[in-house]
Amino acid sequence: MGRHSCCYKQKLRKGLWSPEEDEKLMQHITKYGHGCWSSVPKLAGLHRCGKSCRLRWINYLRPDLKRGTFSQEEENLIVELHAVLGNRWSQIAVQLPGRTDNEIKNLWNSSLKKKLRQKGIDPNTHKPISEAENEENCSATINEKASEAPSDSKFVEAEKPKPPSSAMDRYLLIENNCNNTKTSQPTHEFFLNKFVTSLESSTSSCKPPDFSGYLNFQQLNYEPNTGLSMNPNATFFNPNSKSSGMISELNSTMTTILPSMSNSILTTPIHIKPSISIPSNNPPMSSYNINRVQNWDACTISNNGSTSNGSSSSSIEMQNNCSFFENNPFSWPQANCGKRERESQIHSVEGQPEDFKWSEYLQTPFSVGTSIQNQTAQDIYNETRPETHFTTDGVSISSISWHQNQQQQSLQASDVYSKHFQRLSTTFGQFS
DNA sequence: AAAGCAAACAACCGCAAAAAA
DNA sequence: GTTTTTTGCGGTTGTTTGCTT
Numbered sequence: 001m002g003r004h005s006c007c008y009k010q011k012l013r014k015g016l017w018s019p020e021e022d023e024k025l026m027q028h029i030t031k032y033g034h035g036c037w038s039s040v041p042k043l044a045g046l047h048r049c050g051k052s053c054r055l056r057w058i059n060y061l062r063p064d065l066k067r068g069t070f071s072q073e074e075e076n077l078i079v080e081l082h083a084v085l086g087n088r089w090s091q092i093a094v095q096l097p098g099r100t101d102n103e104i105k106n107l108w109n110s111s112l113k114k115k116l117r118q119k120g121i122d123p124n125t126h127k128p129i130s131e132a133e134n135e136e137n138c139s140a141t142i143n144e145k146a147s148e149a150p151s152d153s154k155f156v157e158a159e160k161p162k163p164p165s166s167a168m169d170r171y172l173l174i175e176n177n178c179n180n181t182k183t184s185q186p187t188h189e190f191f192l193n194k195f196v197t198s199l200e201s202s203t204s205s206c207k208p209p210d211f212s213g214y215l216n217f218q219q220l221n222y223e224p225n226t227g228l229s230m231n232p233n234a235t236f237f238n239p240n241s242k243s244s245g246m247i248s249e250l251n252s253t254m255t256t257i258l259p260s261m262s263n264s265i266l267t268t269p270i271h272i273k274p275s276i277s278i279p280s281n282n283p284p285m286s287s288y289n290i291n292r293v294q295n296w297d298a299c300t301i302s303n304n305g306s307t308s309n310g311s312s313s314s315s316i317e318m319q320n321n322c323s324f325f326e327n328n329p330f331s332w333p334q335a336n337c338g339k340r341e342r343e344s345q346i347h348s349v350e351g352q353p354e355d356f357k358w359s360e361y362l363q364t365p366f367s368v369g370t371s372i373q374n375q376t377a378q379d380i381y382n383e384t385r386p387e388t389h390f391t392t393d394g395v396s397i398s399s400i401s402w403h404q405n406q407q408q409q410s411l412q413a414s415d416v417y418s419k420h421f422q423r424l425s426t427t428f429g430q431f432s
Numbered sequence: 433a434a435a436g437c438a439a440a441c442a443a444c445c446g447c448a449a450a451a452a453a
Numbered sequence: 454g455t456t457t458t459t460t461g462c463g464g465t466t467g468t469t470t471g472c473t474t
Contacts, residue, residue, distance in 0.1 A: 016442070016468075038459065054460080055443065090462060102442080105463075110440055437473080444466075452458070 013047045017056055021046055025053055026061050059100045066098025070107055078104055079112060083126040 013021075028044035034057065037050035046053060070078075074096055081092045089101035089108075096104065113123040122129045 014444075036459075050459085051445095052443075058461095059442075087463065101462075106441060109464095110438095435474085438471090440468100440470075442466105442468075445464085446462105447464105448460105448462085450458100450460075453456085 012041075012049050012052075014052075017060075021048070022056070022061060025056060029057060029061070055102075059102045064098060065100065070099075074099070075107070075112060078108065079116065079126075082108065082112075082123075 017025075024044050024046055025040070028040065032043070034040055034054070037054045040046075040050055040053045041048045044053070048056075077096065078092060081095055085091050087105075089105045093099055093101040093104050108123075116123040116126075117129075120129055121127065
Protein backbone atom coordinates (compact mmCIF):
# COMPACT_ATOMS: atom_id res chain seq x y z
CA MET A 1 0.00 0.00 0.00
CA GLY A 2 2.75 2.38 0.78
CA ARG A 3 2.22 5.86 1.92
CA HIS A 4 -0.89 7.05 3.63
CA SER A 5 -3.01 8.65 0.96
CA CYS A 6 -4.51 11.18 3.36
CA CYS A 7 -1.12 12.79 3.78
CA TYR A 8 -1.24 13.95 0.17
CA LYS A 9 -4.89 14.91 -0.04
CA GLN A 10 -4.80 17.82 2.29
CA LYS A 11 -2.31 19.86 4.19
CA LEU A 12 -2.10 18.06 7.47
CA ARG A 13 -0.20 19.13 10.49
CA LYS A 14 3.06 17.39 11.21
CA GLY A 15 5.57 17.52 13.98
CA LEU A 16 5.01 17.77 17.68
CA TRP A 17 1.56 17.62 19.10
CA SER A 18 0.18 20.62 20.94
CA PRO A 19 -1.62 20.20 24.27
CA GLU A 20 -4.85 21.23 22.52
CA GLU A 21 -4.49 18.47 19.98
CA ASP A 22 -3.76 15.99 22.71
CA GLU A 23 -6.83 17.10 24.56
CA LYS A 24 -9.04 16.71 21.50
CA LEU A 25 -7.72 13.27 20.72
CA MET A 26 -7.94 12.16 24.31
CA GLN A 27 -11.51 13.34 24.68
CA HIS A 28 -12.59 11.78 21.44
CA ILE A 29 -11.11 8.38 22.17
CA THR A 30 -12.23 8.37 25.77
CA LYS A 31 -15.74 9.07 24.64
CA TYR A 32 -16.08 7.03 21.46
CA GLY A 33 -13.08 4.77 21.25
CA HIS A 34 -10.87 4.99 18.22
CA GLY A 35 -12.82 2.74 15.87
CA CYS A 36 -11.33 3.24 12.45
CA TRP A 37 -8.23 5.36 12.87
CA SER A 38 -8.59 7.01 9.52
CA SER A 39 -11.83 8.58 10.64
CA VAL A 40 -10.56 9.71 14.02
CA PRO A 41 -8.96 13.01 12.98
CA LYS A 42 -12.09 14.10 11.18
CA LEU A 43 -14.37 13.17 14.04
CA ALA A 44 -12.04 14.63 16.65
CA GLY A 45 -11.50 17.83 14.70
CA LEU A 46 -7.82 17.33 14.17
CA HIS A 47 -5.72 18.25 11.16
CA ARG A 48 -3.66 15.12 11.40
CA CYS A 49 -3.68 11.84 9.56
CA GLY A 50 -5.15 8.81 11.24
CA LYS A 51 -1.80 7.20 11.45
CA SER A 52 -0.39 10.08 13.38
CA CYS A 53 -3.34 9.98 15.78
CA ARG A 54 -2.89 6.30 16.34
CA LEU A 55 0.77 6.73 17.10
CA ARG A 56 0.15 9.60 19.46
CA TRP A 57 -2.45 7.60 21.33
CA ILE A 58 -0.40 4.42 21.54
CA ASN A 59 2.88 6.03 22.45
CA TYR A 60 1.79 8.93 24.58
CA LEU A 61 -1.85 9.40 25.51
CA ARG A 62 -2.90 5.90 26.44
CA PRO A 63 -3.83 5.96 30.13
CA ASP A 64 -2.05 2.74 30.99
CA LEU A 65 1.38 4.00 30.09
CA LYS A 66 3.97 4.00 32.78
CA ARG A 67 6.35 6.66 31.51
CA GLY A 68 9.37 7.77 33.50
CA THR A 69 12.81 6.24 33.39
CA PHE A 70 13.32 2.55 33.00
CA SER A 71 14.28 0.62 36.11
CA GLN A 72 17.34 -1.58 36.15
CA GLU A 73 15.06 -4.63 36.15
CA GLU A 74 13.27 -3.40 33.07
CA GLU A 75 16.55 -2.74 31.30
CA ASN A 76 17.81 -6.19 32.15
CA LEU A 77 14.60 -7.74 30.95
CA ILE A 78 14.82 -5.88 27.67
CA VAL A 79 18.34 -7.12 27.12
CA GLU A 80 17.30 -10.68 27.89
CA LEU A 81 14.27 -10.48 25.65
CA HIS A 82 16.25 -8.91 22.88
CA ALA A 83 18.62 -11.85 23.03
CA VAL A 84 15.68 -14.13 22.34
CA LEU A 85 13.42 -12.01 20.15
CA GLY A 86 15.81 -9.68 18.38
CA ASN A 87 14.40 -6.38 17.17
CA ARG A 88 10.80 -7.46 17.65
CA TRP A 89 10.03 -4.42 19.73
CA SER A 90 6.32 -4.96 19.87
CA GLN A 91 6.79 -8.44 21.29
CA ILE A 92 9.32 -7.18 23.77
CA ALA A 93 6.91 -4.43 24.77
CA VAL A 94 4.25 -7.02 25.57
CA GLN A 95 6.46 -8.23 28.38
CA LEU A 96 6.83 -4.77 29.83
CA PRO A 97 3.40 -3.50 30.77
CA GLY A 98 3.09 0.24 30.46
CA ARG A 99 5.97 0.52 28.04
CA THR A 100 5.66 1.04 24.31
CA ASP A 101 7.66 -0.54 21.55
CA ASN A 102 8.82 2.89 20.50
CA GLU A 103 10.05 3.69 23.97
CA ILE A 104 11.92 0.42 24.23
CA LYS A 105 13.39 0.83 20.78
CA ASN A 106 14.63 4.28 21.67
CA LEU A 107 16.14 3.05 24.88
CA TRP A 108 17.86 0.25 23.06
CA ASN A 109 19.28 2.47 20.36
CA SER A 110 20.29 5.31 22.61
CA SER A 111 21.52 3.54 25.68
CA LEU A 112 21.40 -0.23 26.03
CA LYS A 113 23.38 -0.98 22.90
CA LYS A 114 26.16 1.21 24.14
CA LYS A 115 26.13 -0.29 27.61
CA LEU A 116 26.47 -3.77 26.19
CA ARG A 117 29.36 -2.77 23.97
CA GLN A 118 31.10 -1.23 26.94
CA LYS A 119 30.83 -4.58 28.66
CA GLY A 120 32.34 -6.27 25.65
CA ILE A 121 29.07 -7.80 24.51
CA ASP A 122 27.96 -7.62 20.94
CA PRO A 123 24.43 -6.16 21.07
CA ASN A 124 23.38 -8.06 17.98
CA THR A 125 24.45 -11.52 19.04
CA HIS A 126 24.57 -10.97 22.80
CA LYS A 127 27.86 -12.76 22.97
CA PRO A 128 31.26 -11.48 23.88
CA ILE A 129 32.46 -9.50 20.91
CA SER A 130 35.49 -11.71 20.18
CA GLU A 131 33.29 -14.77 20.30
CA ALA A 132 30.72 -13.30 17.96
CA GLU A 133 33.47 -12.78 15.42
CA ASN A 134 34.62 -16.37 15.79
CA GLU A 135 31.16 -17.72 15.30
CA GLU A 136 30.71 -15.60 12.25
CA ASN A 137 33.68 -17.39 10.79
CA CYS A 138 32.15 -20.70 11.76
CA SER A 139 28.87 -19.75 10.11
CA ALA A 140 30.78 -18.87 7.00
CA THR A 141 32.22 -22.37 7.01
CA ILE A 142 28.77 -23.85 7.42
CA ASN A 143 27.43 -21.82 4.54
CA GLU A 144 30.33 -22.91 2.41
CA LYS A 145 29.46 -26.53 3.18
CA ALA A 146 25.87 -25.87 2.27
CA SER A 147 26.82 -24.27 -1.00
CA GLU A 148 28.88 -27.30 -1.92
CA ALA A 149 25.78 -29.47 -1.78
CA PRO A 150 23.68 -29.83 -4.94
CA SER A 151 21.33 -26.92 -5.17
CA ASP A 152 19.06 -27.81 -8.04
CA SER A 153 16.23 -29.35 -6.11
CA LYS A 154 13.59 -27.82 -3.88
CA PHE A 155 14.33 -30.50 -1.37
CA VAL A 156 17.82 -29.23 -0.91
CA GLU A 157 16.50 -25.73 -0.55
CA ALA A 158 14.20 -26.88 2.21
CA GLU A 159 17.06 -28.61 3.95
CA LYS A 160 19.20 -25.53 4.12
CA PRO A 161 19.90 -24.69 7.71
CA LYS A 162 17.89 -21.84 9.05
CA PRO A 163 19.70 -19.17 10.96
CA PRO A 164 19.83 -20.17 14.59
CA SER A 165 17.23 -18.35 16.56
CA SER A 166 17.89 -19.57 20.06
CA ALA A 167 20.76 -20.53 22.24
CA MET A 168 19.75 -24.15 21.81
CA ASP A 169 19.66 -23.82 18.03
CA ARG A 170 23.04 -22.17 18.02
CA TYR A 171 24.43 -24.83 20.24
CA LEU A 172 23.13 -27.63 18.06
CA LEU A 173 24.30 -25.92 14.93
CA ILE A 174 27.78 -25.50 16.25
CA GLU A 175 27.87 -28.97 17.72
CA ASN A 176 26.64 -30.65 14.57
CA ASN A 177 28.52 -28.66 12.03
CA CYS A 178 31.72 -27.57 13.61
CA ASN A 179 32.33 -30.82 15.43
CA ASN A 180 31.16 -32.94 12.54
CA THR A 181 28.85 -34.78 14.85
CA LYS A 182 25.19 -35.53 14.56
CA THR A 183 23.73 -35.28 18.01
CA SER A 184 20.38 -33.98 18.92
CA GLN A 185 20.10 -32.94 22.50
CA PRO A 186 16.74 -33.96 23.85
CA THR A 187 17.00 -31.87 26.94
CA HIS A 188 14.13 -30.74 29.02
CA GLU A 189 14.38 -27.44 27.29
CA PHE A 190 14.15 -29.18 23.98
CA PHE A 191 10.77 -30.62 24.85
CA LEU A 192 9.62 -27.50 26.58
CA ASN A 193 10.51 -25.68 23.41
CA LYS A 194 8.40 -28.15 21.45
CA PHE A 195 5.55 -27.60 23.82
CA VAL A 196 5.61 -23.86 23.49
CA THR A 197 6.05 -24.12 19.75
CA SER A 198 2.94 -26.30 19.60
CA LEU A 199 0.99 -23.63 21.36
CA GLU A 200 2.41 -20.92 19.16
CA SER A 201 1.52 -22.71 15.96
CA SER A 202 -1.90 -23.65 17.21
CA THR A 203 -2.68 -20.06 18.04
CA SER A 204 -1.66 -18.93 14.59
CA SER A 205 -3.55 -21.72 12.84
CA CYS A 206 -6.51 -21.74 15.20
CA LYS A 207 -6.20 -25.48 15.52
CA PRO A 208 -5.87 -27.55 18.63
CA PRO A 209 -2.25 -27.79 19.69
CA ASP A 210 -0.23 -30.87 18.91
CA PHE A 211 1.49 -31.91 22.08
CA SER A 212 2.84 -35.15 20.72
CA GLY A 213 6.36 -33.87 20.63
CA TYR A 214 6.13 -32.32 23.99
CA LEU A 215 4.57 -35.22 25.82
CA ASN A 216 7.78 -37.15 25.64
CA PHE A 217 9.11 -34.54 27.96
CA GLN A 218 7.21 -36.04 30.79
CA GLN A 219 8.64 -39.45 30.12
CA LEU A 220 12.17 -38.31 30.49
CA ASN A 221 14.31 -39.87 33.11
CA TYR A 222 14.37 -37.19 35.68
CA GLU A 223 12.96 -36.74 39.08
CA PRO A 224 11.88 -33.38 40.27
CA ASN A 225 13.65 -32.60 43.44
CA THR A 226 11.30 -32.72 46.31
CA GLY A 227 12.88 -29.93 48.24
CA LEU A 228 10.04 -27.81 47.01
CA SER A 229 6.58 -28.79 48.05
CA MET A 230 4.43 -28.94 45.02
CA ASN A 231 0.87 -30.02 45.19
CA PRO A 232 0.59 -32.74 42.54
CA ASN A 233 -3.05 -31.87 42.04
CA ALA A 234 -2.36 -28.20 41.55
CA THR A 235 -4.19 -26.69 38.64
CA PHE A 236 -3.16 -23.49 37.00
CA PHE A 237 -5.90 -23.05 34.49
CA ASN A 238 -9.56 -23.60 34.97
CA PRO A 239 -10.25 -27.27 34.23
CA ASN A 240 -13.92 -26.52 33.67
CA SER A 241 -13.26 -24.27 30.76
CA LYS A 242 -14.50 -25.11 27.30
CA SER A 243 -11.20 -26.54 26.17
CA SER A 244 -10.92 -28.84 29.10
CA GLY A 245 -8.70 -31.30 27.30
CA MET A 246 -6.15 -28.72 26.50
CA ILE A 247 -6.41 -27.15 29.92
CA SER A 248 -5.75 -30.51 31.48
CA GLU A 249 -2.64 -30.81 29.36
CA LEU A 250 -1.52 -27.39 30.42
CA ASN A 251 -2.09 -28.10 34.06
CA SER A 252 -0.11 -31.27 33.95
CA THR A 253 2.56 -29.42 32.08
CA MET A 254 2.76 -26.71 34.66
CA THR A 255 2.94 -29.24 37.45
CA THR A 256 5.88 -30.78 35.69
CA ILE A 257 7.66 -27.64 34.68
CA LEU A 258 7.50 -25.59 37.81
CA PRO A 259 9.42 -27.90 40.12
CA SER A 260 12.12 -28.25 37.57
CA MET A 261 12.24 -24.52 37.13
CA SER A 262 12.70 -24.06 40.80
CA ASN A 263 15.26 -26.75 41.03
CA SER A 264 17.21 -25.50 38.11
CA ILE A 265 17.85 -28.80 36.51
CA LEU A 266 17.77 -29.08 32.84
CA THR A 267 20.53 -28.12 30.59
CA THR A 268 22.13 -31.49 31.06
CA PRO A 269 21.81 -33.37 27.78
CA ILE A 270 19.73 -36.45 28.30
CA HIS A 271 22.16 -38.86 26.70
CA ILE A 272 24.32 -38.23 29.69
CA LYS A 273 22.70 -39.55 32.79
CA PRO A 274 20.86 -36.54 34.15
CA SER A 275 22.49 -35.38 37.27
CA ILE A 276 20.10 -33.61 39.48
CA SER A 277 22.01 -31.63 41.97
CA ILE A 278 20.81 -28.60 43.72
CA PRO A 279 23.37 -25.92 44.30
CA SER A 280 23.56 -25.17 47.98
CA ASN A 281 22.86 -21.57 47.27
CA ASN A 282 20.07 -22.37 44.90
CA PRO A 283 17.76 -19.42 45.22
CA PRO A 284 15.71 -18.92 42.13
CA MET A 285 12.12 -19.28 43.06
CA SER A 286 10.54 -18.03 46.18
CA SER A 287 7.72 -19.99 47.70
CA TYR A 288 5.72 -16.84 47.39
CA ASN A 289 5.84 -17.06 43.66
CA ILE A 290 5.00 -20.73 43.63
CA ASN A 291 2.03 -20.11 45.84
CA ARG A 292 0.79 -17.40 43.63
CA VAL A 293 0.86 -19.70 40.67
CA GLN A 294 -0.69 -22.55 42.53
CA ASN A 295 -3.46 -20.35 43.70
CA TRP A 296 -4.07 -18.90 40.33
CA ASP A 297 -6.69 -21.37 39.36
CA ALA A 298 -8.50 -20.86 42.59
CA CYS A 299 -8.51 -17.14 42.05
CA THR A 300 -11.42 -15.56 40.44
CA ILE A 301 -10.62 -12.03 39.65
CA SER A 302 -13.10 -9.41 40.48
CA ASN A 303 -13.28 -6.00 38.96
CA ASN A 304 -12.12 -4.28 42.07
CA GLY A 305 -8.72 -5.83 41.88
CA SER A 306 -9.02 -8.24 44.76
CA THR A 307 -9.13 -11.97 44.49
CA SER A 308 -12.03 -14.02 45.62
CA ASN A 309 -9.95 -16.22 47.84
CA GLY A 310 -8.95 -13.21 49.82
CA SER A 311 -5.30 -13.21 48.98
CA SER A 312 -3.72 -10.03 47.86
CA SER A 313 -3.16 -9.61 44.19
CA SER A 314 -1.68 -7.17 41.82
CA SER A 315 -4.02 -4.56 40.47
CA ILE A 316 -5.93 -6.71 38.09
CA GLU A 317 -9.12 -5.52 36.56
CA MET A 318 -11.22 -7.95 34.67
CA GLN A 319 -14.80 -8.94 34.44
CA ASN A 320 -16.57 -10.35 37.44
CA ASN A 321 -15.65 -13.85 38.40
CA CYS A 322 -13.62 -14.83 35.46
CA SER A 323 -10.77 -17.18 35.59
CA PHE A 324 -8.58 -16.19 32.80
CA PHE A 325 -9.39 -18.82 30.26
CA GLU A 326 -13.06 -18.45 30.67
CA ASN A 327 -13.73 -14.95 29.55
CA ASN A 328 -11.30 -14.72 26.76
CA PRO A 329 -11.54 -15.89 23.21
CA PHE A 330 -9.24 -18.73 24.05
CA SER A 331 -11.09 -21.77 23.01
CA TRP A 332 -9.55 -23.63 20.16
CA PRO A 333 -12.59 -25.27 18.67
CA GLN A 334 -14.36 -21.95 18.60
CA ALA A 335 -11.25 -19.91 18.13
CA ASN A 336 -12.24 -16.77 16.38
CA CYS A 337 -9.59 -15.57 14.03
CA GLY A 338 -11.48 -12.57 12.69
CA LYS A 339 -10.01 -9.58 14.37
CA ARG A 340 -12.93 -7.32 13.78
CA GLU A 341 -15.30 -9.93 15.16
CA ARG A 342 -13.11 -10.34 18.19
CA GLU A 343 -13.14 -6.63 18.67
CA SER A 344 -16.87 -6.49 18.47
CA GLN A 345 -17.05 -9.23 21.06
CA ILE A 346 -14.83 -7.24 23.32
CA HIS A 347 -16.79 -4.09 22.74
CA SER A 348 -19.99 -5.87 23.51
CA VAL A 349 -18.91 -6.41 27.09
CA GLU A 350 -20.04 -3.51 29.17
CA GLY A 351 -17.19 -1.81 30.91
CA GLN A 352 -14.54 -3.94 29.33
CA PRO A 353 -11.44 -1.95 28.55
CA GLU A 354 -11.26 -1.45 24.85
CA ASP A 355 -7.69 -2.56 24.37
CA PHE A 356 -8.05 -5.43 26.73
CA LYS A 357 -5.12 -7.76 26.35
CA TRP A 358 -5.23 -10.69 28.62
CA SER A 359 -1.61 -11.42 27.99
CA GLU A 360 -0.97 -8.49 30.23
CA TYR A 361 -2.96 -10.09 32.98
CA LEU A 362 -1.18 -13.29 32.24
CA GLN A 363 1.84 -11.52 33.55
CA THR A 364 0.79 -12.50 37.00
CA PRO A 365 1.41 -16.22 36.71
CA PHE A 366 4.20 -15.69 34.31
CA SER A 367 5.88 -13.24 36.57
CA VAL A 368 7.43 -16.33 38.05
CA GLY A 369 9.67 -16.39 35.08
CA THR A 370 10.13 -12.69 35.04
CA SER A 371 11.14 -12.44 38.63
CA ILE A 372 13.74 -15.08 38.15
CA GLN A 373 14.81 -13.48 34.99
CA ASN A 374 15.34 -10.16 36.62
CA GLN A 375 17.37 -11.72 39.29
CA THR A 376 19.38 -13.63 36.80
CA ALA A 377 19.83 -10.88 34.35
CA GLN A 378 20.99 -8.60 37.06
CA ASP A 379 23.64 -11.07 38.02
CA ILE A 380 24.73 -11.70 34.52
CA TYR A 381 24.81 -8.17 33.25
CA ASN A 382 26.09 -6.46 36.32
CA GLU A 383 29.03 -8.76 36.40
CA THR A 384 31.66 -8.85 33.77
CA ARG A 385 30.67 -11.54 31.37
CA PRO A 386 32.95 -14.55 31.48
CA GLU A 387 35.73 -14.47 28.98
CA THR A 388 35.39 -16.54 25.90
CA HIS A 389 35.41 -20.26 26.48
CA PHE A 390 36.46 -22.79 23.93
CA THR A 391 35.34 -26.28 23.23
CA THR A 392 37.91 -28.91 22.55
CA ASP A 393 38.11 -27.99 18.92
CA GLY A 394 38.37 -24.36 19.67
CA VAL A 395 34.89 -23.34 18.69
CA SER A 396 33.72 -20.67 21.00
CA ILE A 397 30.33 -21.16 22.54
CA SER A 398 30.75 -19.18 25.68
CA SER A 399 27.31 -17.77 26.24
CA ILE A 400 25.64 -21.11 25.74
CA SER A 401 28.32 -23.33 27.10
CA TRP A 402 27.28 -26.49 28.83
CA HIS A 403 30.53 -26.51 30.68
CA GLN A 404 30.14 -23.55 32.95
CA ASN A 405 30.07 -23.94 36.67
CA GLN A 406 27.07 -25.22 38.51
CA GLN A 407 25.81 -21.93 39.73
CA GLN A 408 25.92 -20.29 36.38
CA GLN A 409 24.20 -23.34 34.98
CA SER A 410 21.39 -23.01 37.43
CA LEU A 411 21.00 -19.35 36.63
CA GLN A 412 20.90 -20.06 32.94
CA ALA A 413 18.48 -22.85 33.58
CA SER A 414 16.05 -20.45 35.13
CA ASP A 415 16.48 -18.17 32.17
CA VAL A 416 15.69 -20.95 29.77
CA TYR A 417 12.36 -21.59 31.38
CA SER A 418 11.71 -17.91 31.74
CA LYS A 419 12.22 -17.57 28.03
CA HIS A 420 9.56 -20.15 27.29
CA PHE A 421 7.17 -18.61 29.74
CA GLN A 422 7.67 -15.33 28.00
CA ARG A 423 6.89 -17.04 24.72
CA LEU A 424 3.76 -18.53 26.18
CA SER A 425 2.67 -15.18 27.38
CA THR A 426 3.37 -13.66 24.01
CA THR A 427 1.53 -16.43 22.23
CA PHE A 428 -1.56 -16.18 24.34
CA GLY A 429 -1.50 -12.44 23.83
CA GLN A 430 -2.22 -13.01 20.17
CA PHE A 431 -5.78 -13.81 21.09
CA SER A 432 -6.43 -10.42 22.52
C1' DA B 433 26.74 33.45 28.23
C1' DA B 434 27.19 31.09 24.00
C1' DA B 435 28.50 27.37 21.04
C1' DG B 436 29.05 22.62 20.27
C1' DC B 437 27.97 18.12 21.16
C1' DA B 438 25.58 14.00 22.63
C1' DA B 439 21.71 11.78 24.62
C1' DA B 440 16.91 11.23 24.94
C1' DC B 441 12.63 11.51 23.15
C1' DA B 442 8.92 12.10 19.68
C1' DA B 443 7.28 11.52 15.33
C1' DC B 444 7.50 10.23 10.48
C1' DC B 445 8.15 7.05 6.62
C1' DG B 446 7.87 2.96 4.04
C1' DC B 447 6.70 -1.57 3.92
C1' DA B 448 4.06 -5.76 4.61
C1' DA B 449 0.26 -8.21 6.28
C1' DA B 450 -4.46 -8.47 7.41
C1' DA B 451 -9.04 -7.24 6.66
C1' DA B 452 -12.72 -5.38 4.10
C1' DA B 453 -15.05 -4.24 -0.11
C1' DG C 454 -10.24 -14.10 -6.49
C1' DT C 455 -8.85 -9.38 -6.87
C1' DT C 456 -8.40 -4.81 -5.40
C1' DT C 457 -8.48 -1.40 -1.94
C1' DT C 458 -8.10 0.10 2.70
C1' DT C 459 -6.46 -0.17 7.28
C1' DT C 460 -3.35 -1.46 10.73
C1' DG C 461 0.98 -2.54 12.79
C1' DC C 462 5.84 -2.75 12.79
C1' DG C 463 10.64 -1.41 12.53
C1' DG C 464 13.98 1.83 10.75
C1' DT C 465 15.08 6.43 10.54
C1' DT C 466 14.98 11.31 11.13
C1' DG C 467 13.89 15.53 13.53
C1' DT C 468 13.55 18.09 17.81
C1' DT C 469 14.46 19.07 22.48
C1' DT C 470 17.20 18.95 26.50
C1' DG C 471 21.21 18.83 29.18
C1' DC C 472 26.04 18.82 29.67
C1' DT C 473 30.74 20.37 28.59
C1' DT C 474 34.02 23.54 26.97
